[in-house]
Amino acid sequence: MIKKEITKLFPLLPFIDLCTVGEDGTPEVRAMLNLRNAQICPHLKGRFKDGDCIFYFTTNEHSGKMKQIKKNNKASVYMTDPQTFEGALLLGVIEEEKDKKTKDGFWHDSWKMYYPQGRDGADYCILRFTPKSYKYYDGKFNVQTGNV
Amino acid sequence: MIKKEITKLFPLLPFIDLCTVGEDGTPEVRAMLNLRNAQICPHLKGRFKDGDCIFYFTTNEHSGKMKQIKKNNKASVYMTDPQTFEGALLLGVIEEEKDKKTKDGFWHDSWKMYYPQGRDGADYCILRFTPKSYKYYDGKFNVQTGNV
Numbered sequence: 001m002i003k004k005e006i007t008k009l010f011p012l013l014p015f016i017d018l019c020t021v022g023e024d025g026t027p028e029v030r031a032m033l034n035l036r037n038a039q040i041c042p043h044l045k046g047r048f049k050d051g052d053c054i055f056y057f058t059t060n061e062h063s064g065k066m067k068q069i070k071k072n073n074k075a076s077v078y079m080t081d082p083q084t085f086e087g088a089l090l091l092g093v094i095e096e097e098k099d100k101k102t103k104d105g106f107w108h109d110s111w112k113m114y115y116p117q118g119r120d121g122a123d124y125c126i127l128r129f130t131p132k133s134y135k136y137y138d139g140k141f142n143v144q145t146g147n148v
Numbered sequence: 149m150i151k152k153e154i155t156k157l158f159p160l161l162p163f164i165d166l167c168t169v170g171e172d173g174t175p176e177v178r179a180m181l182n183l184r185n186a187q188i189c190p191h192l193k194g195r196f197k198d199g200d201c202i203f204y205f206t207t208n209e210h211s212g213k214m215k216q217i218k219k220n221n222k223a224s225v226y227m228t229d230p231q232t233f234e235g236a237l238l239l240g241v242i243e244e245e246k247d248k249k250t251k252d253g254f255w256h257d258s259w260k261m262y263y264p265q266g267r268d269g270a271d272y273c274i275l276r277f278t279p280k281s282y283k284y285y286d287g288k289f290n291v292q293t294g295n296v
Contacts, residue, residue, distance in 0.1 A: 017226075019175040026239045027167040027175035050244040064283075064291070066275070071253070076261040078165075091174045094243055114289065135212075137178070143212070 002053055002148050006136050009079045010048070011036040017078040018057055019066045020128070021057035028068070029078070032057045032061070035106060043108050052148050053084065054130040055108060056097065060115070061122055063132040069094050069127065077129055085139030090148065099125045149278045150296050154236045154284050157227045158196070158203060159184040164224040166205060166277070168216045168242070179286070181216055201238065201276040201296050203277040204245065204254060205221050208263070217242055219277065224234055225277055233287030238279035238296065262267070 015031040022028050035041050035056055036048050055077050059065060070077070075094035081086040097103060103126045108118040115124040131148040138144065161165055163179040170176050184196050185191050203225050209212060217223070223242035228235040243249060251274045255267040263272040281296040286292065 015228075017165065017177055018249045020241070021169065021173070021175050022224075025220075027169050027170070027177070027224055028237060028239070028283075029165055029175070029177045029224065029226045029227055030237065031235060069273060072173075074172075075272045076175055076177065078177045080179055087179060089178065091170070091172075091176070135176075 002134065003052065003146075004039070004135070006090075006134060007051060007053075007090050007137070008010065009081055009086065011038065012081055013037060013079060014040045016055070016129075018065070019076040019078060019092075021064050021072045021074060022064075022068055023071060028065070030065070034079075035146075047105070053131050055090070055131075056102075057127040057129070058106070058111070059127055063125075065127075066096070066125065067111050069091070069096070069132050076131055077131070080117070081139070085137075087137035087139070089135040089137075090129070091133045092129060092131035092142065092148070094127050094129045097128040102126065150199065150282065151257065151284070151294075153200060153234065153286070154238075154282060155201075157229055157234065157236050159186065160229055161185060161227060164203070166170045166213070166242075166275075167224040167226060168213050169220045169222060170216055170252040171219060176213070178213070180207075182227075190255070195253070201279050203238070203279075204250075205275040205277070206254070206274050207272050207275055209216045211273075212247070213275075214273065215245070217244070227281070229287070231256070231287075234274045235285035235287070237285075238277070239283070240277060240279035242275050245276040246274060250274065255257070 016034040164182040
């Protein structure tokens with residue numbers, strides 16, 4: 001069971017960092033919509049249970065990260081608490097979630113501004129990140145590591 | 149010359165993301181003190197000129213990222229503007245800055261809380277990141293790429 005200090009960071013901020021490896025081996029990071037955040041996704045309230053460490057991200061089929069992930073599925077997810085300077089880095093693998101029911105479960109009609117073809121269009125993709133280990137920064141210059 | 153939309157993000161926030169590759173190939177990211185930010189480093193005001201794209205970071209000799217960088221110097225630096233949703237990812241290489249004069253130039257005595265041995269101690273290290281290319285996210289769902 002992953003520690004409470006980490007899981008409490010999961011829904012905190014509207015955006016969350018997703019880190020992948022580019023085709024030439026250079027790491028990349030970008031802010032992604034945090035589907036666990038109540039401000040970003042009120043329609044997903046209750047979707048994630050306490051201790052659930054699987055992260056999902058929305059993306060476009062033609063995004064650069066989709067190409068990267070197909071060649072190298074190693075990834076990490078990073079979030080911080082700007083008030084306490086705590087941070088959590090989850091390390092694991094990412095892949096495309098192809099289960100239609102799961103994808104439909106995340107959809108909100110307002111997302112047509114990102115995916116004009118809607119919920120059933122090919123451009124609407126969901127990524128599923130599964131962590132294997134973590135690094136927890138306690139905000140007081142200490143780092144703790146462990147398995148998920 | 150890198151575009152103004154990107155360089156204006158450089159000093160904006162107190163923290164900046166540094167992304168490296170771990171020993172098993174998994175990418176990692178963590179927030180670092182932004183030495184260009186006036187709140188974090190008032191003593192470095194004027195140190196960085198407009199258009200200067202070299203980034204420096206303070207770190208401890210025994211940090212995990214130091215080990216990673218010695219094995220794989222590919223890295224990226226990421227910053228955002230939370231108001232406009234703009235973001236800039238700089239991709240390049242990172243290495244330890246060993247020039248004593250450069251290191252001394254960044255030092256502030258308050259950093260003894262991080263580096264108890266002070267400016268001349270072995271634990272005080274400076275990393276130098278040199279970008280080769282960029283991705284600029286304009287906050288309106290467009291990504292622009294280019295060389296630095």
